[in-house]
Amino acid sequence: xxxxxxxxxxxxxxxxxxxxxxxxxxxxxxxxxxxxxxxxxxxxxxxxxxxxxxxxxxxxxxxxxxxxxxxxxxxxxxxxxxxxxxxxxxxxxxxxxxxxxxxxxxxxxxxxxxxxxxxxxxxxxxxxxxxxxxxxxxxxxxxxxxxxxxxxxxxxxxxxxxxxxxxxxxxxxxxxxxxxxxxxxxxxxxxxxxxxxxxxxxxxxxxxxxxxxxxxxxxxxxxxxxxxxxxxxxxxxxxxxxxxxxxxxxxxxxxxxxxxxxxxxxxxxxxxxxxxxxxxxxxxxxxxxxxxxxxxxxxxxxxxxxxxxxxxxxxxxxxxxxxxxxxx
Numbered sequence: 001x002x003x004x005x006x007x008x009x010x011x012x013x014x015x016x017x018x019x020x021x022x023x024x025x026x027x028x029x030x031x032x033x034x035x036x037x038x039x040x041x042x043x044x045x046x047x048x049x050x051x052x053x054x055x056x057x058x059x060x061x062x063x064x065x066x067x068x069x070x071x072x073x074x075x076x077x078x079x080x081x082x083x084x085x086x087x088x089x090x091x092x093x094x095x096x097x098x099x100x101x102x103x104x105x106x107x108x109x110x111x112x113x114x115x116x117x118x119x120x121x122x123x124x125x126x127x128x129x130x131x132x133x134x135x136x137x138x139x140x141x142x143x144x145x146x147x148x149x150x151x152x153x154x155x156x157x158x159x160x161x162x163x164x165x166x167x168x169x170x171x172x173x174x175x176x177x178x179x180x181x182x183x184x185x186x187x188x189x190x191x192x193x194x195x196x197x198x199x200x201x202x203x204x205x206x207x208x209x210x211x212x213x214x215x216x217x218x219x220x221x222x223x224x225x226x227x228x229x230x231x232x233x234x235x236x237x238x239x240x241x242x243x244x245x246x247x248x249x250x251x252x253x254x255x256x257x258x259x260x261x262x263x264x265x266x267x268x269x270x271x272x273x274x275x276x277x278x279x280x281x282x283x284x285x286x287x288x289x290x291x292x293x294x295x296x297x298x299x300x301x302x303x304x305x306x307x308x309x310x311x312x313x314x315x316x317x318x319x320x321x322x323x324x325x326x327x328x
Contacts, residue, residue, distance in 0.1 A: 013260065014258075014259075014260040014308075014311055015259060015260035015271065015272055015275055018258055018259060018260065018275050018276065018279055019275050019278075019279075021279060022275065022278045022279040022282055025279070025282050025283065025286065026282050029282065029285075029286045029289075033286060033289045033290070034289075035289065036285070036286070036289060041285065043165070043166060043167070043170075044285070045281045045282060045285045046166075046170050046281065047167050047169060047170055047235075048281055048284065048285065049173075049255075049277040049278070049280060049281035049284075050167075050169040050170050050172070050173040050231070051169060051173075051228045051231055051232050051235075052248070052251055052252060052255060052277060052280070052281075053173050053177070053255065053273060053274070053277040054169075054172070054173050054176055054224060054227060054228045054231070055072055055073070055076065055224065055225060055228045055248075055252045056252050056255040056256050056259075056273045056276065056277060057176055057177060057180050057224060057270065057273055058072060058220060058221035058222075058223075058224035058225060059072060059221065059252050059253065059256050060180075060256045060261050060268060060269075060270070060272070060273050061180065061184070061193065061217050061220055061221065062122075062217050062218065062221050063256055063257075063261050063262075063263060063265070063268070064184075064193055064194060064197045064261060064262075064265060064266065064267065064268055064269075065193045065196055065197040065213070065214060065217045065265060066196070066197040066200065066264070066265025066266070067115060067122040067214065067217065067218070067265075068122050068123055068126065068253075069111065069122070069126045069218060069221045069222075070123065070126040070127045070130050070249060071107065071111060071126040071127070071129045071130030071133060071222075072126075072130075072221055072222075072224075072225045072249065072252060073130070073225070073243065073244055073246075073248050073249045073252070074129075074130035074131070074133045074134045074244050075104060075107055075108075075130070075133060075222050075225040075226065075229075076225040076226065076228050076229035076232070076243075077134075077229060077232075077239055077240070077241050077243050077244050078133050078134055078137035078138070078142075078241060078244070079100050079103060079104050079133075079137075079225070079226050079229055080100075080147075080226070080229035080230055080232070080233050080239045081137060081141075081142050081147045081239050081241050082099075082100055082103070082137050082141045082142060083096055083097060083099075083100040083230075084147040084148065084149055084150070084155075084233065084238075084239060085141060085142045085143070085147050086099065086100070087150050087153065088147070088148070088150055093153075093154075100226070101226070104222050104223060104225070104226045105219060105222065105223065107129055107133060107222050108215075108218045108219035108220070108221065108222030108223065109215060109218070109219060110129060111125055111126055111129055111218040111221075111222070112214055112215030112216070112217065112218035112219060113215060115214060115218070116210075116211040116212075116214040116215050117211060126218075130244075134241070134244045137241075138241055142241070145240060145241050145242050146238050146239070146240045146241070146242075147238060147239055147241075148237065148238045149233055149234070149237045149238060155230060155233050155234050156234065156237055158230070158231075158234040159233075159234035159235050159236075159237060167235070168231075168234075169231040169234070169235060172227070172231060176224070176227070177270050177273070177274065178270075180270050181269070181270040181271075184269055184270065185269070189213065189216070192208050192209070192213050193213060193217065194266050194267075195208055195266070196208060196210045196213055196214070196265075196266075197265030197266035197267075198265060198266025198267075199266070247298055247301070250301065250302070250305060251280065251301065253305065254276070254280060254301060254304065254305045254308065255273060255276040255277050255280050256268075256272070256273060256276060257276070257305065257308045257309060258276045258279060258280070258304060258305070258308040259271075259272035259273055259274070259275045259276025259277070259279075260272040260275065260276070261273070261276075263309065280301075283300075283304075284297070287300070
């Protein structure tokens with residue numbers, strides 16, 4: 001308990017433990033796995049978690065406010081699939097993007113309204129809207145599971161952008177992380193999210209607009225999902241809607257929770273997302289190099305998520321007062 005810095009008892013929280021594990025895993029992989037510390041592989045690690053990290057930023061804001069958004073992946077995939085479908089059928093870029101942006105914001109508003117004003121639990125609202133978005137867009141608005149990016153479109157050009165040989169999505173992730181950090185740490189609305197997540201009843205009693213703030217969180221999550229979808233399409237030159245039925249949603253929750261975002265609300269921040277993304281990125285890359293089958297990778301991730309939830313329940317217990325839902 002002296003000048004050792006963060007290596008003290010006060011720092012032995014979930015974030016510090018996960019960061020230490022990430023460092024140990026990185027060193028072990030660098031020593032034991034051929035090609036792991038190759039510069040191209042390190043860039044691949046960062047690139048692989050960029051879109052995941054962007055989605056986790058939106059999820060983190062919702063979880064800090066004591067909620068959850070299970071519609072994020074559906075919004076990400078289906079909004080961009082619709083956008084590309086409109087472009088491929090001759091709709092102008094500006095009009096197509098306006099349609100899609102309006103739809104994304106509408107889903108975010110609907111999620112927030114049902115949770116905040118209709119008092120429907122967030123897990124059921126977002127599960128239902130995610131299923132609706134997927135089903136409606138796939139059956140009514142697009143004609144195939146994978147929708148390509150039109151040749152020469154700005155989304156295709158975006159995927160080829162590099163700075164210092166680093167893909168553009170890495171810089172977008174870094175920029176969004178910085179903006180979310182400023183929002184949560186230094187703005188009145190960001191502090192409101194923590195107050196409402198910690199104790200919504202007390203927050204309402206001191207005059208914080210708990211319900212409008214809750215709606216804002218789901219709108220932010222939906223908008224961030226659209227950005228993540230555009231970056232995915234830029235990287236792959238298409239968007240595959242089957243990603244909605246993949247494990248991506250669980251990976252998003254895993255990054256947020258394992259990094260230390262408290263499911264009880266009112267705790268965590270951007271740094272926790274970065275730590276969680278670093279650990280998951282290193283872990284997934286190492287398992288890929290070792291050639292662990294996808295089935296067992298998912299099993300390992302599921303075990304880690306379960307462990308993170310148990311640890312979160314121990315570190316951030318919910319007493320009778322904080323367990324009250326109030327306006328949320």
